[in-house]
Amino acid sequence: MVKMPLGEQTLYIGIDGGGTKCRASIMTADLQVLGTGVGGPANPFHGVQQAKDSIRTAAELALIDAGLPPAVMGQLIAGAGLAGVNVPSLYEVMSDWQHPFKKMFLTTDLHIACLGAHNSDEGAVMIAGTGSCGYSYVNNASLFLGGHGFPIGDKGSGAWMGLEAIKAVLLDYDNLGPATILSRSISSFLQAEGVMIVDKMFGAKQGDYAKFAIFVVDAADAGDEVAMSIVKEGAAYMSAVARRLWATQPGRMSIIGGLAPRLIPWMDKDMADNLSPALYQPEFGAVYFAKQQFNVQEISSK
Numbered sequence: 001m002v003k004m005p006l007g008e009q010t011l012y013i014g015i016d017g018g019g020t021k022c023r024a025s026i027m028t029a030d031l032q033v034l035g036t037g038v039g040g041p042a043n044p045f046h047g048v049q050q051a052k053d054s055i056r057t058a059a060e061l062a063l064i065d066a067g068l069p070p071a072v073m074g075q076l077i078a079g080a081g082l083a084g085v086n087v088p089s090l091y092e093v094m095s096d097w098q099h100p101f102k103k104m105f106l107t108t109d110l111h112i113a114c115l116g117a118h119n120s121d122e123g124a125v126m127i128a129g130t131g132s133c134g135y136s137y138v139n140n141a142s143l144f145l146g147g148h149g150f151p152i153g154d155k156g157s158g159a160w161m162g163l164e165a166i167k168a169v170l171l172d173y174d175n176l177g178p179a180t181i182l183s184r185s186i187s188s189f190l191q192a193e194g195v196m197i198v199d200k201m202f203g204a205k206q207g208d209y210a211k212f213a214i215f216v217v218d219a220a221d222a223g224d225e226v227a228m229s230i231v232k233e234g235a236a237y238m239s240a241v242a243r244r245l246w247a248t249q250p251g252r253m254s255i256i257g258g259l260a261p262r263l264i265p266w267m268d269k270d271m272a273d274n275l276s277p278a279l280y281q282p283e284f285g286a287v288y289f290a291k292q293q294f295n296v297q298e299i300s301s302k
């Protein structure tokens with residue numbers, strides 16, 4: 001079969017915008033990846049303009065990676081799944097954006113993660129990365145759990161673990177809490193001790209706290225009581241999220257995110273056993289969503 005030249009094809013861009021980074025992949029209609037780019041944080045809850053800039057940067061880098069000229073940006077059909085747009089006001093703000101694409105179909109990062117994980121309209125997914133949340137879509141009904149944003153939510157996430165670790169280290173230094181090996185590892189990383197840690201963390205963002213999660217899970221695996229307490233609490237929360245999602249009978253459930261592989265062994269075994277590997281990355285889910293919405297628009301306009 002002779003392939004249609006790229007210039008004659010409808011090209012899609014799948015955008016996965018999270019609290020730490022924005023990943024965008026340009027694909028053909030048959031999901032052949034042409035190029036990928038990564039930008040900065042794209043959760044509008046932490047800055048609407050930053051989210052827009054990160055999306056544009058990721059898209060520009062994807063075009064470069066694909067060897068396509070900048071003008072192609074205006075021909076792309078975008079599917080964008082962003083953290084934070086489950087909040088109605090942020091969804092409205094991002095929907096009103098004069099974006100650089102031909103069309104942009106907006107949804108949540110959870111939705112595209114679910115579509116990608118199962119390559120299907122139905123399923124359940126949890127995210128355990130910089131932030132945390134859960135989502136299921138079954139029989140045309142969706143269930144969102146968590147995703148309330150750091151620091152007031154996102155329990156079980158990397159950022160939450162990092163914040164709990166800093167609290168524990170400061171209590172240790174003041175001799176008001178149990179000793180923990182986290183004091184040594186985090187102090188070494190920050191090149192600071194005691195009150196100087198407070199100085200170092202002044203103005204720290206979600207992603208800054210998430211960097212400490214690796215120290216927490218490493219210390220927990222080594223048997224540190226303080227770290228184990230943090231990880232157990234986070235894993236118990238994610239197990240509870242999984243239990244509620246599984247009750248919707250999604251057929252398939254996955255957990256994704258950088259922290260996920262380290263958290264699964266600490267989760268309730270019956271819920272961990274119900275987890276299936278994600279089939280595709282969220283960017284594929286974003287393109288899946290964009291194709292659906294674009295086809296509906298095309299049909300309705302005829």
